[in-house]
Amino acid sequence: MDKVRIAIDMDDVMADTLTKALQLYKDRFGVSIPVEALHGMHLKDYLPKEHAPVVWEFLHSPGFFRDLPIMEDCQEVMKALWEKHEVFIVSAAMEFPFSLKEKHDWLQEFFPYIHWKNMVLCGDKSIINADYIIDDHAKNLVNFTGKEAYMFTAPHNMKETRFKRLNNWKEVADRFL
């Protein structure tokens, strides 16, 4: 395919935010939550009501976003995407002020070829001008004005039916490489 502009989300697309949150929850409360239990649900909605605020606490803690694990196959596929297309990393990070520099630094460590010109930290993603967007949140896809919005599969979005899906990074490669 010709060179296109692709906007790619970070949390739960490039970075495994859920796995870290589940680990922190286990460390705090001693309870392991299997990923399968979150089918169609956000973690905060699954937890006992009195525990739900810890998710907010985790996400607002300094350091949370700096050492997130990388999603499977993301590094290899991203490198190839970068060489073939115009890739922008677009994260709705403004809600979490500590995450801003941490996300920059995480990208610089694990994807050092991604130029700062191609990083975007925002809130409402309707501001994004691109051909394609890949994101795990429907709210970031519904107002997209480009050619196609792809939902990257995550436990919380399993019941969503409005968008074409990319289930993993191998499928991102099949679509764009």
Place this chain on the structure above:
Amino acid sequence: MDKVRIAIDMDDVMADTLTKALQLYKDRFGVSIPVEALHGMHLKDYLPKEHAPVVWEFLHSPGFFRDLPIMEDCQEVMKALWEKHEVFIVSAAMEFPFSLKEKHDWLQEFFPYIHWKNMVLCGDKSIINADYIIDDHAKNLVNFTGKEAYMFTAPHNMKETRFKRLNNWKEVADRFL
């Protein structure tokens, strides 16, 4: 006019970055540079060659962006713009990692009604999807895909002739209110 989406730059549009840089230069070298001397020039190009790197040093120093003065009439006009239009604050901040949280915090202090959803920290502004953009840099205006790109007048851009101008915040009010 009807409600439109306006993307507004921070440095040297909302925040007086130049005045702070000139003050730091004076503090370091004891030399006052009058703003008029910078007609059509960036500060780094005006300085003696051996001093030019201090501009980079200032901009990469923790704290630089946190206490910038606010441009004249910006607070009053911004409040009215916010009530009438869809305003996004869009800053090419990714080059300066320390600035990211500082810019968020500066906006929250001086423009507390501006929601995090409407803040964007990016690099290449061709990613921005809006009706209008107001910016002091030609590089941020040339690839704009909306209705009109406005150059906000600053000493460094005085020789630029390609764009319609807004010379100050009173003219922003005249155009959009």
